[in-house]
Amino acid sequence: MTRRRREALLGYALLVPSAAVFATFFFIPLVRLVTTGLHQQNRTGTAERAVGWSRFGEVLTSHDFLDGVRISATYVLYTVPVGVVLGVLLAVAADRRLRGMAVFRAIFSSTVATSAAVASVVFLVLLNPQIGYFSSIDAFSLSDPDTALRGVALSSVWQNLGLTFVIVLAALQAVPDEVREAATLDGYGPVRRLFRVTLPLISPALAFLAVVLVIFALQAFAQVDILTDGGPVGATETLVFKIFNSQQPIDQGTGAIMAIGLFGITLVVSLVQFVLLDRRVHHGR
Amino acid sequence: MGADGRRGRWATAGWYAALTALAVIVLFPAWMTLVRAVSRPRSYLEAGQPPWPVDVQWDVFGRAFSDGDLGRKFLVSGVMTLCIVAAQLVTSVLAAYAFAFLRFPFRRLLFVVFMATLTLPIEVTLIPNVQTVQSLGWLNSYPGLVAPFLATAFGTFLLRQAFLGVPRDLLDASQLDGFGHLAFLHRVVLPVTRPVVASFGVIAFLAAWNQYTWPRAVVTEGDWETVQIGLQTLSNAGAERGNLAYAAALLAAVPVLVLLVVLQRHLVRGLTTGAVKG
Numbered sequence A: 001m002t003r004r005r006r007e008a009l010l011g012y013a014l015l016v017p018s019a020a021v022f023a024t025f026f027f028i029p030l031v032r033l034v035t036t037g038l039h040q041q042n043r044t045g046t047a048e049r050a051v052g053w054s055r056f057g058e059v060l061t062s063h064d065f066l067d068g069v070r071i072s073a074t075y076v077l078y079t080v081p082v083g084v085v086l087g088v089l090l091a092v093a094a095d096r097r098l099r100g101m102a103v104f105r106a107i108f109s110s111t112v113a114t115s116a117a118v119a120s121v122v123f124l125v126l127l128n129p130q131i132g133y134f135s136s137i138d139a140f141s142l143s144d145p146d147t148a149l150r151g152v153a154l155s156s157v158w159q160n161l162g163l164t165f166v167i168v169l170a171a172l173q174a175v176p177d178e179v180r181e182a183a184t185l186d187g188y189g190p191v192r193r194l195f196r197v198t199l200p201l202i203s204p205a206l207a208f209l210a211v212v213l214v215i216f217a218l219q220a221f222a223q224v225d226i227l228t229d230g231g232p233v234g235a236t237e238t239l240v241f242k243i244f245n246s247q248q249p250i251d252q253g254t255g256a257i258m259a260i261g262l263f264g265i266t267l268v269v270s271l272v273q274f275v276l277l278d279r280r281v282h283h284g285r
Numbered sequence B: 001m002g003a004d005g006r007r008g009r010w011a012t013a014g015w016y017a018a019l020t021a022l023a024v025i026v027l028f029p030a031w032m033t034l035v036r037a038v039s040r041p042r043s044y045l046e047a048g049q050p051p052w053p054v055d056v057q058w059d060v061f062g063r064a065f066s067d068g069d070l071g072r073k074f075l076v077s078g079v080m081t082l083c084i085v086a087a088q089l090v091t092s093v094l095a096a097y098a099f100a101f102l103r104f105p106f107r108r109l110l111f112v113v114f115m116a117t118l119t120l121p122i123e124v125t126l127i128p129n130v131q132t133v134q135s136l137g138w139l140n141s142y143p144g145l146v147a148p149f150l151a152t153a154f155g156t157f158l159l160r161q162a163f164l165g166v167p168r169d170l171l172d173a174s175q176l177d178g179f180g181h182l183a184f185l186h187r188v189v190l191p192v193t194r195p196v197v198a199s200f201g202v203i204a205f206l207a208a209w210n211q212y213t214w215p216r217a218v219v220t221e222g223d224w225e226t227v228q229i230g231l232q233t234l235s236n237a238g239a240e241r242g243n244l245a246y247a248a249a250l251l252a253a254v255p256v257l258v259l260l261v262v263l264q265r266h267l268v269r270g271l272t273t274g275a276v277k278g
Helices: A003-037 A052-062 A065-096 A103-108 A116-127 A148-173 A177-185 A189-200 A201-217 A221-227 A239-243 A251-285 B001-036 B041-045 B062-065 B071-099 B105-119 B125-135 B142-149 B153-165 B168-176 B181-192 B196-211 B213-218 B227-234 B240-254 B254-262 B264-273
Strands: A039-041 A048-049
Touching: A003 A251, A003 B071, A003 B105, A003 B125, A003 B153, A039 A251, A052 A065, A052 A251, A052 B213, A065 A103, A065 A148, A065 A201, A065 A239, A065 A251, A065 B001, A103 A148, A103 B001, A116 A148, A116 A221, A116 B001, A116 B196, A116 B240, A148 A189, A148 A201, A148 A221, A148 A251, A148 B001, A177 A189, A189 A201, A201 A239, A201 A251, A221 A239, A221 B213, A221 B227, A239 A251, A239 B105, A239 B125, A239 B196, A239 B213, A251 B125, A251 B181, B001 B062, B001 B240, B062 B071, B062 B240, B071 B142, B071 B153, B071 B181, B071 B196, B071 B227, B105 B153, B125 B142, B125 B213, B142 B213, B153 B196, B168 B181, B181 B196, B196 B254, B196 B264, B213 B227, B227 B240, B240 B254, B254 B264
Parallel strands: none
Antiparallel strands: A039 A048
């Protein structure tokens, strides 16, 4: 066997473990989503009949699906801009030489340790309609269909604080001191220096952060599951929540098509993320 | 000069005030969770729900283990997490080595196919994957909890980038010395890229420990609940057990908090390279 052959065989062998997992749990399921969507099962899953491609159009234009898209999109709007702004606020405040700054930085990054489930229980303490500490604040009431999603979003914003802080602070610290000094010599005050010099310089990191937060928001499930269970009257049924709750045989066809819809949305966002990630790793720190 | 110094002192005081205010806001939700966890529910409500503990009962953390069966959930979470992290390290290192150092037909295409899985969150393939796990008889089991996460394109990508930074001359030199690829990987590549491997390990731990949607879908028996799923069950178990849910939420964050303190640098590096879902 030639050396080249051996090298190629070794290469394939090293890829086999990953490839097996990806085939079983990523690519084959993707195909099965399509076939599941093309069939309607009975209540017990013992029989099914083909329903054809028209089902795709019906589901993707249905009130149920579009409602899920609207609620997921609203969740993105509630969590991403606020998340980026708060991350910048915390990082700018912590990006200076003061005694004891390590303590503040540890506190600001502390919510990195929280999971979506932990953050949800924490906000149950604050927002529980009966006994929550802030249950009298109507703007985030979990029992009002108009505000429940905001309350849920609040838990995500808090949970993401640590991550956004860490990312923005790292970006700020990568800005060379000379750049700031030059801006100061040019007569820029601290505020103008921030908006005209620093923020534009770290905008790639902010864009990356925004895309990550969008993906988090599109995948949010624990928050809804724990805080509202989709209610009140379906007001917090995100796309993922609807997909999760379509596991009964009779619902699976619809659920599968909704999942393909979610895939389409995630695909676009992920492609943006990949370009940003690639750029960061190649040209970043 | 004197006026400048005074202004500097005022500015410093202002920054400390702002930082303290921000710290209080960030910590407040966690503080209130601690308050609610340790306060006896009836006394706390009668006291008008103050932002400090009332009628403190520290045994709530013990009861989270005895009544809330948190020990078993920690075990399930721990075993699941360690299996996922170990498997991801192995599969990602192997795949990354192939992509970085070996030449074979369709290498670029296969890399793109691998990276394509990054666009497929578990939420999209949830229904067919649960069917797969069910047909294998893996509901409520460790294999079911870990199977979809034994490989990761994110890790492969991150490690490949690091491996590409290792000079190819070193490979040629080690081959002249009679070492094969696996020896080169073991003796040169891994020691040189250890910081990146460690960062990836920390991130993998964080993601596995904190994951929710998949375990929620493949666990139907209380005995197989992870800590995260246990939080949902406890928080829905009525007011009496509310305290246990709050205590359990604080305890669930402890392993990651420890990791955060011990491996801070790795965690920060990992988080800033690519974020994970928790």
